[in-house]
Amino acid sequence: ETGVxxxxxxxxxxxxxxxxxxxxxxxxxxxxxxxxxxxxxxxxFIFQYYREEENGRGNFxxxxxxxxxxxxxxxxxxxxxxxxxxxxxxxxxxxxxxxSNEQFFGxxxxxxxx
Amino acid sequence: xxxxxxHPSTLSVQEGDSAVIKCTYSDSASNYFPxxxxxxxxxxxxxxxxxxxVGEKKDQRIAVTLNKTAKHFSLHITETQPEDSAxxxxxxxxxxxxxKTIFGAGTRLFVKA
Numbered sequence: 422e423t424g425v426x427x428x429x430x431x432x433x434x435x436x437x438x439x440x441x442x443x444x445x446x447x448x449x450x451x452x453x454x455x456x457x458x459x460x461x462x463x464x465x466f467i468f469q470y471y472r473e474e475e476n477g478r479g480n481f482x483x484x485x486x487x488x489x490x491x492x493x494x495x496x497x498x499x500x501x502x503x504x505x506x507x508x509x510x511x512x513x514x515x516x517x518x519x520x521s522n523e524q525f526f527g528x529x530x531x532x533x534x535x
Numbered sequence: 536x537x538x539x540x541x542h543p544s545t546l547s548v549q550e551g552d553s554a555v556i557k558c559t560y561s562d563s564a565s566n567y568f569p570x571x572x573x574x575x576x577x578x579x580x581x582x583x584x585x586x587x588x589v590g591e592k593k594d595q596r597i598a599v600t601l602n603k604t605a606k607h608f609s610l611h612i613t614e615t616q617p618e619d620s621a622x623x624x625x626x627x628x629x630x631x632x633x634x635k636t637i638f639g640a641g642t643r644l645f646v647k648a
Binding site: 425454456461462463464465466469476477479511513523524525526527528529 | 539541569571576577578579580581584624626634635636637638639640641
């Protein structure tokens, strides 16, 4: 069983650019959530995908979008980057059923917007 | 809006002492309360969790208590060790699979040898 992986590890972009971050879910998991973690803060929920459909969204603008693929890997896309988008982006996979709430986090992608 | 407050922001203890971190949540519909440990350069890792139908749960040196009436929950670490040093986050959720999990701001725990 493999854990959650994310790529790239680090990324530097300039304001106004677009970025795509990738996540590979833990084997067998059908749900992925994305979080933004600013320095010194707790993760903030961006959105969740379940079986390739967006399943809920936090307080993030539409320029944050995502995709989940049939193999349950996932992408987070951010358009028109702003300086405040600089953060650690985490994905977490889970198996949505009645018995388990547990999420497994990846190591994150550190995005710096200049 | 939904909120989770966490205290203290920093906690320093001597090896072998106990550490207590407290959280308060705002949404009474929350029914799942996980605690995560985050080490430098890594994602959060679940260390213990509790559901709203349980008041207390223990796993070796770690225990969590939940007071639904007061909307408080706490993490207790006994016999702390230097490797317990990390940032700890409490969180609250009202659905399965991590849906819209709300995190506290974190507590940086230092365990001095």
